[in-house]
Amino acid sequence: MKKLINNVDYIVEEMLNGMVVAYPSYIRKLEEGNILVRKNSPIKDKVALVSGGGSGHEPAHGGFVGGGMLDAAVAGAVFTSPTPDQVYEGIKAVAGDKGVLLIIKNYSGDVMNFEMAKDMAEAEGIEVDYVVVNDDVAVENSTYTTGRRGIAGTIFVHKIAGALAEKGADLGEVKRIGEKVIENVRSMGMALTPCIVPAAGKPTFTLEENEMEIGMGIHGEPGTHKESLKSADEVTEHLVSKILEDMKLQKGDEVAIMVNGLGSTPLMELFIVNNKVDKILKEKEIKIYKTFVGEYMTSLEMAGCSVTLLKLDEELKELLDAPADTPAFKSI
Amino acid sequence: MKKLINNVDYIVEEMLNGMVVAYPSYIRKLEEGNILVRKNSPIKDKVALVSGGGSGHEPAHGGFVGGGMLDAAVAGAVFTSPTPDQVYEGIKAVAGDKGVLLIIKNYSGDVMNFEMAKDMAEAEGIEVDYVVVNDDVAVENSTYTTGRRGIAGTIFVHKIAGALAEKGADLGEVKRIGEKVIENVRSMGMALTPCIVPAAGKPTFTLEENEMEIGMGIHGEPGTHKESLKSADEVTEHLVSKILEDMKLQKGDEVAIMVNGLGSTPLMELFIVNNKVDKILKEKEIKIYKTFVGEYMTSLEMAGCSVTLLKLDEELKELLDAPADTPAFKSI
Numbered sequence: 001m002k003k004l005i006n007n008v009d010y011i012v013e014e015m016l017n018g019m020v021v022a023y024p025s026y027i028r029k030l031e032e033g034n035i036l037v038r039k040n041s042p043i044k045d046k047v048a049l050v051s052g053g054g055s056g057h058e059p060a061h062g063g064f065v066g067g068g069m070l071d072a073a074v075a076g077a078v079f080t081s082p083t084p085d086q087v088y089e090g091i092k093a094v095a096g097d098k099g100v101l102l103i104i105k106n107y108s109g110d111v112m113n114f115e116m117a118k119d120m121a122e123a124e125g126i127e128v129d130y131v132v133v134n135d136d137v138a139v140e141n142s143t144y145t146t147g148r149r150g151i152a153g154t155i156f157v158h159k160i161a162g163a164l165a166e167k168g169a170d171l172g173e174v175k176r177i178g179e180k181v182i183e184n185v186r187s188m189g190m191a192l193t194p195c196i197v198p199a200a201g202k203p204t205f206t207l208e209e210n211e212m213e214i215g216m217g218i219h220g221e222p223g224t225h226k227e228s229l230k231s232a233d234e235v236t237e238h239l240v241s242k243i244l245e246d247m248k249l250q251k252g253d254e255v256a257i258m259v260n261g262l263g264s265t266p267l268m269e270l271f272i273v274n275n276k277v278d279k280i281l282k283e284k285e286i287k288i289y290k291t292f293v294g295e296y297m298t299s300l301e302m303a304g305c306s307v308t309l310l311k312l313d314e315e316l317k318e319l320l321d322a323p324a325d326t327p328a329f330k331s332i
Numbered sequence: 333m334k335k336l337i338n339n340v341d342y343i344v345e346e347m348l349n350g351m352v353v354a355y356p357s358y359i360r361k362l363e364e365g366n367i368l369v370r371k372n373s374p375i376k377d378k379v380a381l382v383s384g385g386g387s388g389h390e391p392a393h394g395g396f397v398g399g400g401m402l403d404a405a406v407a408g409a410v411f412t413s414p415t416p417d418q419v420y421e422g423i424k425a426v427a428g429d430k431g432v433l434l435i436i437k438n439y440s441g442d443v444m445n446f447e448m449a450k451d452m453a454e455a456e457g458i459e460v461d462y463v464v465v466n467d468d469v470a471v472e473n474s475t476y477t478t479g480r481r482g483i484a485g486t487i488f489v490h491k492i493a494g495a496l497a498e499k500g501a502d503l504g505e506v507k508r509i510g511e512k513v514i515e516n517v518r519s520m521g522m523a524l525t526p527c528i529v530p531a532a533g534k535p536t537f538t539l540e541e542n543e544m545e546i547g548m549g550i551h552g553e554p555g556t557h558k559e560s561l562k563s564a565d566e567v568t569e570h571l572v573s574k575i576l577e578d579m580k581l582q583k584g585d586e587v588a589i590m591v592n593g594l595g596s597t598p599l600m601e602l603f604i605v606n607n608k609v610d611k612i613l614k615e616k617e618i619k620i621y622k623t624f625v626g627e628y629m630t631s632l633e634m635a636g637c638s639v640t641l642l643k644l645d646e647e648l649k650e651l652l653d654a655p656a657d658t659p660a661f662k663s664i
Contacts, residue, residue, distance in 0.1 A: 002524040002541070002635060004564040004601035011604070018603030021610040022589075022623040058599035192334040209334070232336040257354075264596025266632045267390035269336035271350030272343070278353040291354040295627075300598045303334060303633070323664075330662040332655075 001201050008198045012055045012075055019062055023327045026066045030093055033086045034075040036062040041071050041094040047165040047174045048072070048094040051103040051158060052087065053110050054079040056197070057218060060297045063328025064155065069162035070103075070326070078197050078300070079219045081109035087117030091126060099127035099171035101178060103157050105150030106134040129171055131178040133157050135187040135308065137246045138215025138223050149217050152260040152297040153185035153308045156320070159329065163322035177319065181310065186243045187258075189306030190214045190223070190235055195263060195299050214238065218262070218299040232269065236276035239307045244284075247311060251285040256292070256320060258308035263298040265305055270294070273305055289317060296328070333533050340530045344387045344407055351394055355659045358398045362425055365418045366407040368394040373403050373426040379497040379506045380404070380426040383435040383490060384419065385442050386411040388529070389550060392629045395660025396487065401494035402435075402658070410529050410632075411551045413441035419449030423458060431459035431503035433510060435489050437482030438466040461503055463510040465489050467519040467640065469578045470547030470555050481549050484592040484629040485517035485640045488652070491661065495654035509651065513642065518575045519590075521638030522546050522555070522567055527595060527631050536634075546570065550594070550631040564601065568608035571639045576616075579641060583617040588624070588652060590640035595630040597637055602626070605637055621649060628660070 005011055012034055019036065020029045027036045035052075042048065051061045052074030061073035071094040076082035091100050100121065104114045111132060118128040135153030142149055161178040169177075191213045194203040204220025207213060212235070215223030230238075249255070259274045261267070270293050281288055289312050297306070312320070324331040337343055344366050351368065352361045359368045367384075374380065383393045384406030393405035403426040408414035423432050432453065436446045443464060450460040467485030474481055493510040501509075523545045526535040536552025539545060544562070547555030562570075581587065591606045593599070602625050613620055621644055629638070644652070656663040 002544075002561065004524070004567060004597065004605055004637065006563045006565050006604065011600070014607050015600045015603040018605070018607030018610070018625070021620070022591075022603065022606050022625050056598070056600065058603070063599075192336070212334070229334065231338045233338050235336060259354075263598055264633050264635070265336065266388070266595055266630065267395075267627070268343070268347045268388065268632070271347040271354065271390070272338065273336055273350070274354050275346050275350030278350070288353070293350070293354045295599070298598065300600070301596050301635070303596070305336065325664050330664055332657050332662055332664055 001196050003198060005198055011198055012077060016062065016075060026327055030089060033089045035072060035086060035090045035093065036065050037072045037093050038065055042096045044096045045098060045168065046096055047098045047169065047171050048096060048100045049103060049162055049165055050074065050090050050094060050100055052082050053105050054081060056300045057297050059328035064158050064326050066326030068166045068322060068324035069158045069329060078199065081107065081113050084113045084116035084120060087114050088120040091117060091121045091128060095126045101161065101171060101174050102128065102130035103154065103161065103178065104130055104132045105154055106132050106147055107144045108146060109144065127171060129175050131157065131175060131182060133182055135185045137186050137242055138188050142217055143221040144219065151187050151189060151218050152258055152306050153187045155258065155296045156185050156310050157181045159324060160316060160319040162324065163319040184311040185308060186247050187306050187308040188215060188239045188242050189262065189304060190239060191216050191262065191302050191304035193303040194220055195302040218297060232272045233276045236273050237280065240277055240280050243307065243309050247309060249286050249311060252287065254287040254289045254312045256290045256310040256312060257288060258292040258296060260297055260306045260308065261295040262302040262304045264301045264303045270305055277307060290320060333528050335530060337530055343530055344409060348394065348407060358659055362421060365421045367404060367418060367422045367425065368397050369404045369425050370397055374428045376428045377430060377500065378428055379430045379501065379503050380428060380432045381435060381494055381497055382406065382422050382426060382432055384414050385437050386413060388632045389629050391627065391660035396490050396658050398658030400498045400654060400656035401490045401661060410531065413439065413445050416445045416448035416452060419446050420452040423449060423453045423460060427458045433493065433503060433506050434460065434462035435486065435493065435510065436462055436464045437486055438464045438479055439476045440478060441476065459503060461507050463489065463507060463514060465514055467517045469518050469574055470520050474549055475553040476551065483519050483521060483550050484590055484638050485519045487590065487628045488517050488642045489513045491656060492648060492651040494656065495651040516643040517640060518579050519638050519640040520547060520571045520574050521594065521636060522571060523548050523594065523634050523636035525635040526552050527634040550629060564604045565608045568605050569612065572609055572612050575639065575641050579643060581618050581643060584619065586619040586621045586644045588622045588642040588644060589620060590624040590628060592629055592638045592640065593627040594634040594636045596633045596635045602637055609639060622652060
């Protein structure tokens with residue numbers, strides 16, 4: 001295992017400290033619980049957005065704490081759900097007068113622990129609601145999931161719900177727009193290599209030198225199948241066709257694209273994938289409104305990528321374009 | 333070799349196409365020569381900044397074309413200098429009335445080809461000057477270099493010279509500030525794994541499972557030495573102490589930090605490195621003005637990082653903070 005780390009027991013804490021000293025004008029860390037919150041939180045007259053999950057997906061979610069996106073990101077151990085207590089502390093730290101929306105990726109542990117935290121916060125008189133993101137079309141149910149998994153499409157929920165919260169909308173409205181994004185966003189990924197969880201010291205799954213995994217999850221959960229290496233164009237064609245089967249887009253529909261690197265995929269390769277996504281959509285006369293290429297929801301040093309499409313309407317476009325100023329996502 | 337690519341002969345062209353369709357509001361690609369230019373170039377009353385070099389260092393340099401940074405990025409083949417003709421075409425496409433500044437990383441091929449392009453453009457009546465970035469303190473002279481190599485510190489030259497050009501300064505002033513950044517910026521890197529140039533199909537160098545390379549270049553050029561794996565804190569201590577030996581910072585001096593991932597290093601590890609950089613500088617009572625953590629100057633899928641320190645004064649701080657709006661660097 002070749003990693004730039006110190007003691008595996010303090011890996012998450014040291015990472016979060018490294019983030020806070022890098023971005024002191026954006027975020028601060030609560031004294032306990034590995035929770036990053038917006039510098040100026042709680043904000044009295046704004047719905048607070050709380051997300052998080054296991055660590056190892058950086059910049060998700062701490063990198064998206066800031067103006068126009070999240071108010072708090074709760075960091076569990078690597079690939080491990082945060083505890084209900086942690087999430088509860090995050091909620092308490094950022095709750096203003098307009099309540100709190102939890103944005104949960106659909107993993108059984110995350111859903112259970114965020115729901116328990118909601119109950120704890122409500123017992124203290126804090127209004128809390130939540131949405132569950134399940135954008136991954138690869139498989140129904142999976143190692144840690146009932147239903148579809150939540151992956152990179154989550155970033156669009158942070159961005160768009162965050163923009164509406166920033167405008168002063170109430171909790172019901174912010175939840176409505178979060179669910180609207182979830183209804184319209186679909187993703188699928190593939191891996192060339194697995195990753196190594198530091199505490200485990202061995203790869204999450206194995207792949208032969210000429211093999212790739214299609215549809216795996218961001219914790220290395222099995223996908224639809226393994227197959228021999230194909231060209232970037234063939235891989236992209238497969239991912240996009242699976243997404244489109246599920247989305248049923250029409251000619252003239254508008255979408256946002258996210259080509260997301262899983263950790264060790266060079267930007268060069270992500271742009272080659274995007275080149276093909278663009279061609280496929282243009283052939284189908286689907287309009288591309290905005291494109292994001294980079295690392296948004298990673299899986300440590302896994303090689304591979306996911307493609308996400310978000311179907312847009314005027315409301316979603318306006319909120320996607322609204323200003324955001326966070327360490328990992330800036331919209332000018 | 334596991335890569336998301338198609339034909340190795342068209343890898344750079346497909347990548348650049350993938351960038352242009354991702355960011356059509358920022359950049360366009362000239363019809364020939366693998367050159368990205370600012371959408372609205374040439375800008376009549378602004379010094380134009382032209383950079384570039386071999387591909388494989390993305391987001392450098394095409395990702396930094398846009399408001400407040402570069403006007404053109406000329407892309408050679410992977411790890412190969414662009415030709416004089418290519419650079420000349422880039423210069424011609426963006427030159428306004430105030431001349432052109434070339435920002436060259438110090439590699440013999442780059443320096444020679446950019447200088448020849450300068451001569452060709454001057455013969456056409458375009459005023460051209462240049463700066464050569466040599467921030468890497470690891471070694472004097474190297475495989476492709478006379479003198480020190482230019483690495484991630486180049487991004488600070490793009491940012492700060494770009495900001496002054498955007499304010500309307502003349503060519504002499506923009507060159508002066510570029511040289512001021514170069515005098516005040518120092519970097520050093522390390523690698524846990526090499527990378528594979530697609531056309532070669534084999535790693536640029538070899539490392540044992542328990543070994544790392546200290547001070548190697550961004551094309552896999554040899555560094556100062558190989559040694560057995562150390563903790564992130566020990567590695568960081570070594571890189572920063574080599575930089576500080578050369579910079580001779582005093583108590584109370586202010587710096588900007590860049591912790592740059594070389595390709596497959598998880599953000600988690602880069603933040604752990606930054607946590608230690610922060611501690612070392614605070615112990616020495618050096619003030620940290622601003623920190624950048626992420627992938628700015630990569631080496632395909634090499635694992636490892638570089639640390640860059642830029643000593644600041646009021647002029648450099650103001651220009652570092654000035655607005656920039658490019659695909660890979662946004663300053664709000």
